[in-house]
Amino acid sequence: MKILVYGAGVLGSYLAHALIRGGNEVSVLARGARADELERDGIVLRHYFQRKTTVDSVHVIRTLEKEDVYDLIFVVMKYTDFRAVLPILASNPSRNLVLIGNNAEAREMQAELLESSEMEKRIAFGFQLSGGRREPRHTLIIRGRGEMLLGGLDGPISFQAELGQAFAQTRYKLTYIDNMEAWLKNHLVPIVMLNSLSQIHNGQMKRVARDGKLIRDAVIAMGEGFHVLETLGVPLIPAAQASVIRKHKRLVQGFLKLYHLLPVSRMIDGSFAEVEALAEKLQEWSKQAKVRTPHWEELNRRLQLIKAGE
Template structure:
């Protein structure tokens, strides 16, 4: 199957490797030094928990032209980068697109593609469940041997589900199809925002959590407030266990966060300042719609965060 992975960061590289090893004809879109690395060395990934490094050759392109044709396009990038890519996708003649990553605005992205594309676009949304970071000429990955993506359509079953199943048929990768992917994505934003929003210094550099009792208690309260905002908008919390953990097992969550604050794991799951800032803007919009107060989140932003 002819597949394009649009985005050559950590998660895009991980996904491309899975698809290559599944016997697909994979092209990865990269630019600059990253494109040169991929052409010279292939996809080099250091699997942290498996204590191994894998190298997989891959075809590289630096652009998506109007007449390039792919059976599937996976767009794997940060939330704040999606808007710049949508016009390029709309101009291309490929039909089946999966937008992968944190997403607070899936509906408007789908609407843009439906209204501005030269051919009918069939759109799904997903999240590649993994993490990692770049280290010199390779990517560090904390994903398992197979990997997983939660994925779904906004209007019922994905129209090209059979094509997706075929692309991953010979891999150990799991596609976890959800009926309400938009609710899952919005629910996921709450803990991501509360964990990452307090982790940048004035230079927008990632730092560890302070891990003090006051900060962690405010983080737990802020997550509860965030889920409350979603519920006020009529959005289900998916998976439901997230809200139950925060509301019924705060002591357990406190100790989990305490452990998280002292381990270097945060470096492998952290977002970028630009993405967290964009997600915060979306969350502020939800707050305005619901008129919900968020005193814990307000304290976190005032005392620990550089977000506005």
């Protein structure tokens, strides 16, 4: 299949690697030095747990033109970058789009795409279960088995057959979610709280592990976040996630302390701008729900102090 991966960061690079290995005709949209690097060296991945390095040649484009047509376009970006590419996607004739990553406004983005496009668009949202960071000579990938969670906002994905064909010859797993919009909103709660910990301690993970009060407050703040979603009528998906965090706070605190002591915690890039934007969205939902969130507000206050000190 003819596929475009729009975005050549850590997750976009890994997705392109998986699709290339599956026998697809893959292009990657990148710009600047990253585009030059991909054209020169290909996609160079260091697989952390598998202890191997892979290199894949890939076709690189720097812009998506109106005449470029793909069977599938995977847009792999930070939440703060999605808005800028929506007009470009709307003007392109490719029908099948998957927006992959943290997203607090999936419904609004879908509506904007559908309203501004002159041709039919079939849209899904996804989240890739992997992480990593860019290093000077390669991209470090932290993963188990490659997997993406996928779903539509109005029932099953209408181009599921095309997705199945694209991944048929890969070792990559697709897991379909019935209510992807709710899943994305639920996912923001732990993502924002956990990224807040590292931001507050400037990426010093051992300092996070030693700050028991901060970890305790973050776990309580997650419970507050889930209460906000419930109040707004958002289903808790997966239900087990909220249940464990609420009922087993000390166990979760212990896990987070251990995680921040492990080397793998220092090998996953985070974006302060993305975390800040997602945090603002959670604050907005909290006001809509008229729910008190004192622990989350304290974490947010400390994040704002970090920003002010930049």
